[in-house]
Amino acid sequence: MNIYQGLIAFIIFAISINSYASVPTVKVKIADSKDDITLSGKNIVNHLDLNQSTKKYYGHQKLKFNCKKFSSAISLRKNKSIKLASVSAGPNLIKWNEGVYKGKMNVILSDDGKSCDLVNEVSIESYISTLLAKEMHNSWPVEALKAQAIAARTYALHKIKTDEVSKTKGFNVYYDLESSQKHQVSGSLKDSSTRTYYATRLTEGLVLVSKKKKLEPAFYHSKCGGHTLRPDQVWNHKVSGYTGVKCPYCHKHGNKDWKVKVKPAQLISLVDKTLQDFHSASLVASKKKLRMTKDRNKNATLRIYDGDNLKTVQKSRLRVKLGYKKALSNNFKIAKIKNDVYMMGKGMGHGVGMCQYGALEMAKLGKTYKQILKHYFPNFKIRRLY
Numbered sequence: 001m002n003i004y005q006g007l008i009a010f011i012i013f014a015i016s017i018n019s020y021a022s023v024p025t026v027k028v029k030i031a032d033s034k035d036d037i038t039l040s041g042k043n044i045v046n047h048l049d050l051n052q053s054t055k056k057y058y059g060h061q062k063l064k065f066n067c068k069k070f071s072s073a074i075s076l077r078k079n080k081s082i083k084l085a086s087v088s089a090g091p092n093l094i095k096w097n098e099g100v101y102k103g104k105m106n107v108i109l110s111d112d113g114k115s116c117d118l119v120n121e122v123s124i125e126s127y128i129s130t131l132l133a134k135e136m137h138n139s140w141p142v143e144a145l146k147a148q149a150i151a152a153r154t155y156a157l158h159k160i161k162t163d164e165v166s167k168t169k170g171f172n173v174y175y176d177l178e179s180s181q182k183h184q185v186s187g188s189l190k191d192s193s194t195r196t197y198y199a200t201r202l203t204e205g206l207v208l209v210s211k212k213k214k215l216e217p218a219f220y221h222s223k224c225g226g227h228t229l230r231p232d233q234v235w236n237h238k239v240s241g242y243t244g245v246k247c248p249y250c251h252k253h254g255n256k257d258w259k260v261k262v263k264p265a266q267l268i269s270l271v272d273k274t275l276q277d278f279h280s281a282s283l284v285a286s287k288k289k290l291r292m293t294k295d296r297n298k299n300a301t302l303r304i305y306d307g308d309n310l311k312t313v314q315k316s317r318l319r320v321k322l323g324y325k326k327a328l329s330n331n332f333k334i335a336k337i338k339n340d341v342y343m344m345g346k347g348m349g350h351g352v353g354m355c356q357y358g359a360l361e362m363a364k365l366g367k368t369y370k371q372i373l374k375h376y377f378p379n380f381k382i383r384r385l386y
């Protein structure tokens with residue numbers, strides 16, 4: 001589940017949408033920092049970008065790329081990735097590690113110059129089918145999987161169309177998004193099933209668009225704990241069309257509410273660091289003159305009375321300082337019980353967009369994917385792009 005999704009500094013572009021003549025492909029980074037990469041398959045074709053040579057291997061073949069050797073042979077400019085090779089196998093599958101993949105495998109010398117990234121270039125529909133098994137579960141109801149397919153397709157197409165990862169890094173990284181909790185987690189063909197294939201096929205080409213018919217990133221998270229958040233409540237940037245909604249659905253599923261004990265001195269230090277790093281402020285009063293309360297108007301912030309000064313801290317920022325493994329969501333309060341201080345929270349993940357356990361429960365209650373998406377993205381419409 002994408003707990004970290006969108007937490008890196010990134011540029012949000014709203015883009016106008018045009019239909020596609022055919023199914024687009026997506027370039028997904030499936031591995032990084034590898035010393036070597038071994039790919040195998042039947043009738044594979046290896047195109048080496050460095051000397052523009054192509055070699056076809058008949059029958060079953062194994063290819064090993066020694067990235068350390070490449071890196072010593074190439075004089076690298078800093079902050080630049082280099083595409084080394086592109087391996088395809090026509091209609092056959094390519095094996096890497098324990099997984100099998102459709103499409104091409106691109107071997108990229110990463111910007112550290114010492115290792116390789118592996119990028120699977122594949123039809124976005126094939127990608128979505130493997131993703132459903134990872135971001136949700138093969139056993140979940142098809143209507144929940146269909147809602148997830150549309151949200152994930154929208155998220156991926158937005159990344160592709162804006163070329164956001166390369167633009168943020170400042171050089172061509174040769175991939176659109178990575179298979180990780182930072183973006184979206186996808187798998188190999190072994191992870192997809194009849195049910196994930198079916199949910200993908202039945203929503204082929206469908207995305208969410210804003211009222212202005214713009215493609216925006218469709219966020220989702222594991223469990224909101226009762227109410228979803230807007231992107232600007234978590235990451236300090238607005239995405240038009242988003243609104244927080246009540247979610248009476250997810251409480252039966254997933255982890256129970258979480259509770260972390262923190263020492264008062266540790267909490268003060270964390271709040272101070274959060275103010276310094278994210279809010280251009282710091283604590284000045286003595287410990288005795290500090291008071292912390294919830295913001296009555298905004299569930300996403302805490303009010304800090306620093307002597308006579310009122311300061312505001314975003315919970316999502318404080319969560320970064322405490323660590324995602326301890327603070328499981330942005331939906332929490334701070335409570336003093338006897339002499340101990342606790343962070344007590346509901347839900348899991350950033351809380352923006354679609355609540356996945358909420359979608360599961362809605363589907364169990366007989367709601368369709370359209371009703372699920374309408375609930376979590378009330379200002380967005382479903383459109384077919386291809």
Ligand SMILES: [Zn+2]
Nearest residue numbers: 224247250355
């Ligand atoms: Zn929820």
